[in-house]
Amino acid sequence: MPAxxxxxxxxxxxxxxxxxxxxxxxxxxxxxxxxxxVSWAQEHPxxxxxxxxxxxxxxxxxxxxxxxxxxxxxxxxxxxxxxxxWREFRQLMKEGRVTLVIGLVFMIACEFAALxxxxxxxxxxxxx
Numbered sequence: 822m823p824a825x826x827x828x829x830x831x832x833x834x835x836x837x838x839x840x841x842x843x844x845x846x847x848x849x850x851x852x853x854x855x856x857x858x859v860s861w862a863q864e865h866p867x868x869x870x871x872x873x874x875x876x877x878x879x880x881x882x883x884x885x886x887x888x889x890x891x892x893x894x895x896x897x898x899x900x901x902x903x904x905x906x907w908r909e910f911r912q913l914m915k916e917g918r919v920t921l922v923i924g925l926v927f928m929i930a931c932e933f934a935a936l937x938x939x940x941x942x943x944x945x946x947x948x949x
Contacts, residue, residue, distance in 0.1 A: 823869065823870040823871065823872045824862075824865040824869040824870065824871050824872065825872050825874055826858055826861045826862060826871060826872070826873050826874070827874045827875075827876065828854065828857065828858065828873065828874070828875050828876065829876045829878075830875060830876065830877055830878070831877070831878045831879060832877065832878070832879050832881070832882075833875075833877060833881045833886055833891065835851065835854065836850060836851060836854050836875065836891075836895075837849065837850060837851060837854075837894070838850065838851050838852070839851075846890055846893055846894045846897065847894070847897065848894060848898075849898060850895070850898050855898075858873065873895060875891065
């Protein structure tokens with residue numbers, strides 16, 4: 822059974838960022854709307870299919886804002902966000918690998934320096 826995320830709005834413009842100059846189908850979601858949708862999506866198991874249901878108090882004034890175009894816009898936005906988050910994750914992992922290599926090289930250098938300083942002697946002699 823698909824998991825439902827229900828959003829109740831007065832008008833459809835509340836769903837999208839009003840400051841975004843992009844065409845309707847490429848507009849970013851409003852930050853609050855995105856946060857609401859994502860927080861509810863995180864409540865459901867990752868294997869559940871998610872369905873977004875938008876309840877409007879008023880019909881959209883713009884005839885181009887059909888249910889299909891809204892669905893396409895929301896999917897486009899979350900597809901774009903997924904790609905951007907994946908890129909950020911890959912960059913973070915790359916930085917992590919570089920940091921790991923630097924740390925390992927430093928540790929090996931310190932161990933080598935310690936060996937050279939003591940030339941095989943034990944730093945502490947055990948007296949019996």
